[in-house]
Amino acid sequence: MDKVETAAGDQALQVDGLRVAFGDFVAIPNLSFLVNFGEVHGVIGPNGAGKTTLLDAITGKTRPAEGRILLDRHTDLLALDEPKRALAGVGRKFQKPSVFEALSVRENLELALRLRPRSILGELRSWSDPRRKARADEVLEEIGLAARADTPAGALAHGQKQWLEIGMLLMQRPKLLMLDEPVAGMTATETAHTAELIRRLRSPERAILVIEHDMDFVEEIADRVTVLHGGDPIFEGRMADARADARVREVYLGR
Amino acid sequence: MSDARVHHPGLFRATAGAIAVIAVALPILGGVMGGISPYFANIIGQIATFALLAVALDLIWGYAGILSLGHGLFFAMGGYLIAMHLLKAGFEFSGITPDFMIFMGWSEFPGFWAGLEHFPYALALIVLLPGALALVYGFVSFRSRVSGVYFAIITQALTYIAMLLMFRNDTGFGGNNGMTGFAEVLGQPIGAPSVVIGLATVSVLLLLAGFLFAGWLTGTSFGRLLIAIRDDEARLRFLGYETLWPKLAIWSLSAVLAALAGALYVPQVGIINPRLLSPDLSIEIAVWVALGGRGALSGAVIGAVIISALKFWLSGFAPDLWPFILAGVVLVVVVVLPNGLLDLRGLLRQHPALGNILSEKRNG
Numbered sequence: 001m002d003k004v005e006t007a008a009g010d011q012a013l014q015v016d017g018l019r020v021a022f023g024d025f026v027a028i029p030n031l032s033f034l035v036n037f038g039e040v041h042g043v044i045g046p047n048g049a050g051k052t053t054l055l056d057a058i059t060g061k062t063r064p065a066e067g068r069i070l071l072d073r074h075t076d077l078l079a080l081d082e083p084k085r086a087l088a089g090v091g092r093k094f095q096k097p098s099v100f101e102a103l104s105v106r107e108n109l110e111l112a113l114r115l116r117p118r119s120i121l122g123e124l125r126s127w128s129d130p131r132r133k134a135r136a137d138e139v140l141e142e143i144g145l146a147a148r149a150d151t152p153a154g155a156l157a158h159g160q161k162q163w164l165e166i167g168m169l170l171m172q173r174p175k176l177l178m179l180d181e182p183v184a185g186m187t188a189t190e191t192a193h194t195a196e197l198i199r200r201l202r203s204p205e206r207a208i209l210v211i212e213h214d215m216d217f218v219e220e221i222a223d224r225v226t227v228l229h230g231g232d233p234i235f236e237g238r239m240a241d242a243r244a245d246a247r248v249r250e251v252y253l254g255r
Numbered sequence: 256m257s258d259a260r261v262h263h264p265g266l267f268r269a270t271a272g273a274i275a276v277i278a279v280a281l282p283i284l285g286g287v288m289g290g291i292s293p294y295f296a297n298i299i300g301q302i303a304t305f306a307l308l309a310v311a312l313d314l315i316w317g318y319a320g321i322l323s324l325g326h327g328l329f330f331a332m333g334g335y336l337i338a339m340h341l342l343k344a345g346f347e348f349s350g351i352t353p354d355f356m357i358f359m360g361w362s363e364f365p366g367f368w369a370g371l372e373h374f375p376y377a378l379a380l381i382v383l384l385p386g387a388l389a390l391v392y393g394f395v396s397f398r399s400r401v402s403g404v405y406f407a408i409i410t411q412a413l414t415y416i417a418m419l420l421m422f423r424n425d426t427g428f429g430g431n432n433g434m435t436g437f438a439e440v441l442g443q444p445i446g447a448p449s450v451v452i453g454l455a456t457v458s459v460l461l462l463l464a465g466f467l468f469a470g471w472l473t474g475t476s477f478g479r480l481l482i483a484i485r486d487d488e489a490r491l492r493f494l495g496y497e498t499l500w501p502k503l504a505i506w507s508l509s510a511v512l513a514a515l516a517g518a519l520y521v522p523q524v525g526i527i528n529p530r531l532l533s534p535d536l537s538i539e540i541a542v543w544v545a546l547g548g549r550g551a552l553s554g555a556v557i558g559a560v561i562i563s564a565l566k567f568w569l570s571g572f573a574p575d576l577w578p579f580i581l582a583g584v585v586l587v588v589v590v591v592l593p594n595g596l597l598d599l600r601g602l603l604r605q606h607p608a609l610g611n612i613l614s615e616k617r618n619g
Binding site for chain 2: 061
């Protein structure tokens, strides 16, 4: 595997010997890889390559059979349940927009910030904390939805819902931001806007993991890519090199 | 607002106002001035307990998105406990032996009836037992992530099991005949017009309290959390919220409200038997809420009032028609009004002619 040094950051996510099986079907046989702070890491591969399964294992939706997943070197994610992993700094955007449609854009953002991660009651009592509103204002600007703050999320366009969901993850300042096909179903303009948003989100205190089909989009945003095939990493490096790699062309690009 | 189900402040205030007016009018018109017969007051009182039951279901179904087809269970628990209190008090203080004991040839009450003649103890049980059952059952289900239709079916099964248990004559709950022959409530003759009107008034007042409380609760940040659970529970978990606790809290609260409604229903109807635990009653509760509009508390009250009033009226001359009418209501809701009667406003907007006719009528 090629090693390309692009980001100067420390390691944010370490996946070690991960194995995920559903009954007799092995989705990921043995996967190890690193994601560093400050970089955008793309994971690509054909359907069934194990991309979403990987995210499920990291967030706790699926329990792996073997392996280790460390966040920021010290946090053993597999020992935590989903809410605790989120509080530890793992944010995930789902493939399908997952926003609370009956709540306003601002309410969605405010709900996403846990000031009192230890108690839900404490969280609810802190609802009027000015820090929450201030942070929501910042994020509203960042995702470009300030003008629609009081609109119910259900009334947003598809692309706007995706940005809102990214904004909800930003509220918490996650160490690891994972985006599952963020531009699926978007128009060309929306895709361009999303690429710009993700580039702006790159920061030394954060690692971004993007799963995507759209190769051009990945090339535009990712510092490094991992190509998965049948749950195995067959390439790791720059997207431009991936396109030239014989094995990748064989399994993914169809030569 | 795109989602019409969340806030209806005007409708909420109007409904609360109407309930308050009835609560004031009942004792005045029923007692001092005349004008409401005890029979009619009794029906209003019964419907008020149904409306409270609907509010209880709406809290968990309409707001938290958890459908229960077993709220008859909690309603019946409240009903059975108050019936036991009434019979035990009648026996201890007036020496009346309940029918089911004569029937079974028992000379004394089963041991677990001890103390039930005291109203505060009975009231405590009416709150604590259904609350505890809901807590245990909810904890097991929610922790195992049982949700949606599976949860609904299990609540229905639980209710059915309770019905089979209650049909047995040797369990000490009156068996298939149930419990009836209540003579006194809190030392007052239960059939006296003033007591009938008093019970009805208390029912309407409790409905008002429950309605206002539910309205306040759903407007708080906790209510916002419930709506988030309904809309996308997985997303909320991945944001770091353990949804088990808020779900458990609202589920248990809903069960307690249902039990209180049942405890007021039974003294007014004068009987409780296992029929109250039959699956169709629990489904009917869901129909009230579906007709009125899930997620709008006023909708739950309106749905319960319309359907129960219709049922009372029909039972006078065509009781056999009831299942067909209920099925018809379900079909109309599913096909035409997925959000219940609240969709009527949308229909009016789509068909301005209809709206004009109605608004002219209102202005005229």
